[in-house]
Amino acid sequence: MCPRPYRLGRRLAAGEKTRAQIVAAARKVLMAPEGPAAFSIDAVAHEAGVSRMTVYYRFESRRGLLEALFDDLAARGRMDRLAGAFRHADPVEALSEFIGVFTGFWASGRLLIRRLHGMGTMDPELGRALRAREERRRHGLDVLVRRIAERRSLPPSMTPEDVVDLLFALTSFETFDALVSGKRRPRDVAALIRRLATFVALGETSRIS
Amino acid sequence: MCPRPYRLGRRLAAGEKTRAQIVAAARKVLMAPEGPAAFSIDAVAHEAGVSRMTVYYRFESRRGLLEALFDDLAARGRMDRLAGAFRHADPVEALSEFIGVFTGFWASGRLLIRRLHGMGTMDPELGRALRAREERRRHGLDVLVRRIAERRSLPPSMTPEDVVDLLFALTSFETFDALVSGKRRPRDVAALIRRLATFVALGETSRIS
DNA sequence: ATTTATTTATACTGACTGTATAGCTAAAAA
DNA sequence: TTTTTAGCTATACAGTCAGTATAAATAAAT
Numbered sequence: 492m493c494p495r496p497y498r499l500g501r502r503l504a505a506g507e508k509t510r511a512q513i514v515a516a517a518r519k520v521l522m523a524p525e526g527p528a529a530f531s532i533d534a535v536a537h538e539a540g541v542s543r544m545t546v547y548y549r550f551e552s553r554r555g556l557l558e559a560l561f562d563d564l565a566a567r568g569r570m571d572r573l574a575g576a577f578r579h580a581d582p583v584e585a586l587s588e589f590i591g592v593f594t595g596f597w598a599s600g601r602l603l604i605r606r607l608h609g610m611g612t613m614d615p616e617l618g619r620a621l622r623a624r625e626e627r628r629r630h631g632l633d634v635l636v637r638r639i640a641e642r643r644s645l646p647p648s649m650t651p652e653d654v655v656d657l658l659f660a661l662t663s664f665e666t667f668d669a670l671v672s673g674k675r676r677p678r679d680v681a682a683l684i685r686r687l688a689t690f691v692a693l694g695e696t697s698r699i700s
Numbered sequence: 701m702c703p704r705p706y707r708l709g710r711r712l713a714a715g716e717k718t719r720a721q722i723v724a725a726a727r728k729v730l731m732a733p734e735g736p737a738a739f740s741i742d743a744v745a746h747e748a749g750v751s752r753m754t755v756y757y758r759f760e761s762r763r764g765l766l767e768a769l770f771d772d773l774a775a776r777g778r779m780d781r782l783a784g785a786f787r788h789a790d791p792v793e794a795l796s797e798f799i800g801v802f803t804g805f806w807a808s809g810r811l812l813i814r815r816l817h818g819m820g821t822m823d824p825e826l827g828r829a830l831r832a833r834e835e836r837r838r839h840g841l842d843v844l845v846r847r848i849a850e851r852r853s854l855p856p857s858m859t860p861e862d863v864v865d866l867l868f869a870l871t872s873f874e875t876f877d878a879l880v881s882g883k884r885r886p887r888d889v890a891a892l893i894r895r896l897a898t899f900v901a902l903g904e905t906s907r908i909s
Numbered sequence: 910a911t912t913t914a915t916t917t918a919t920a921c922t923g924a925c926t927g928t929a930t931a932g933c934t935a936a937a938a939a
Numbered sequence: 940t941t942t943t944t945a946g947c948t949a950t951a952c953a954g955t956c957a958g959t960a961t962a963a964a965t966a967a968a969t
Contacts, residue, residue: 505935505936505945505946506945506946509946509947526822526823526824527821527822528822528823528824531924531925531926532925532926532927533924533925533926541947541948542947542948542949543948544947544948544949544950545946545947545948547926547927547928548946548947548948549946552926552927553925553926553927605821606821606822608821609817609818609819609820609821609822610818610822611818612736612814612815612817612818612821613735613736613737613815613818613819613822614735614737615735652883652884653884653892656878656879656881656884657879657892657896659878660874660875660878660879663874663878665869665872665874665875665878666869666874666875669865669868669869669872669874670865670866670869672865674861675861675862675865683862683866687866687896687899687900690896690899691896712914714914714915714966714967715914715915718915718916740955740956740957741956741957741958742955742956742957750916750917751916751917751918752917753916753917753918754915754916754917756957756958756959757915757916757917758915761957761958762956762957762958
């Protein structure tokens, strides 16, 4: 009855462990060649060696599980490197590194992200959740474009909004995904995107190592 | 028992009519604010004023219905104008018109296409079917890039494959969709895409009306 | 009149999401 | 130890959906 302080020690550790197991299982199931249609709470629970109810207990719903999966993906995607990009003195260098970080992220879980995005268009609520997480990218570009505009000048007859939106589209997962092919590795895709991005931001091609 | 010749007259007309009704209903249901999750054979049949079994009789399956919906969309999307683009003497002009045709198509059914693409990532079979229909776009770009390479020269250190793939990404629905906003109408999006496309194809910005 | 295409009614299987409820186990606190 | 609590499970249920099977009704074409 009376709530008493309850410090979680090994309980928490155990809880996080099963949580991680379930997320890992979700990733595996969603990546399976059977396709995203095979993604069900049942399948994930079975893959995780856990009961179906445990999944609901941990993630509330299918949507909650997918959001958690996306967050886990972002955490693994070395997005922490993003801070480093913004420390560059030259904002064009910063943009280049920005592109490197995101192409790296997209490359780290291509199939998974593609399918998660698909689920996001199916479930509007999930879509909003995913898009909210992507707003950070737009904001980052906004900052970079502002910095570039301060030192150099943006291409004439293009508003800063145009530049930001174009860069947002260029650095999107969909663009990356469309450009990866058998011959062209993520590294090469990043180079292509950098070339277009510098054109968009400066109106010219400047050499970047 | 013995098959006798059977010319469909009014039968065919009636059949096509219910077929069209169902497709129209499918479009309506898929566009509904309740989201694509509300898309079910039941809902479509009810909207079309037809029994559920009729939908199966006409389209085999949910996937068949969605493919038919996509084809109907393409038929309505004035894709016939594409032929005109290729009749231009100047391939850069042709590319410009090519972009106009596709942005027009994307704009004609934005929400619908977005959701259809989402369904395509969920159902691999449907995804293949939709992608096959998009291969015409890639092929068209391939032809245009070849023509451009004949007269002018493509940007150095970019292979023709790079150029085609970049144009393919730039003229994709996803890019278009990302660039449309409250302020920027489809017409303006087309202008932005043209600017980038000419840069990709020529390595410079040349003025296009 | 008869064949045939089209449409419907009904009933079923199987898979899925989500909820409710009670019970079990082991860690944490008294 | 005893009690409280978090985590996990078993079971059962409601509701939705896709797809199949089957028989039947309707009306056009012959």
